[in-house]
Amino acid sequence: MKRAATWAFYAVGALAIAYLALYAYAMITGRHIVPGDPIHIFRNPDAPSYS
16 A cells, blocks of 8 residues: 555656646747737638638
């Protein structure tokens, strides 16, 4: 039981480190949000308009 708890502790720590690394990557490489800018989610600006 003690060995399982140790592995669970390591797994939670690894997930936390992976989350922090992903968060840091998103903050460094992501676009900054500017108020008033339109939100483009999965939208190609050159795509045809069907409406």
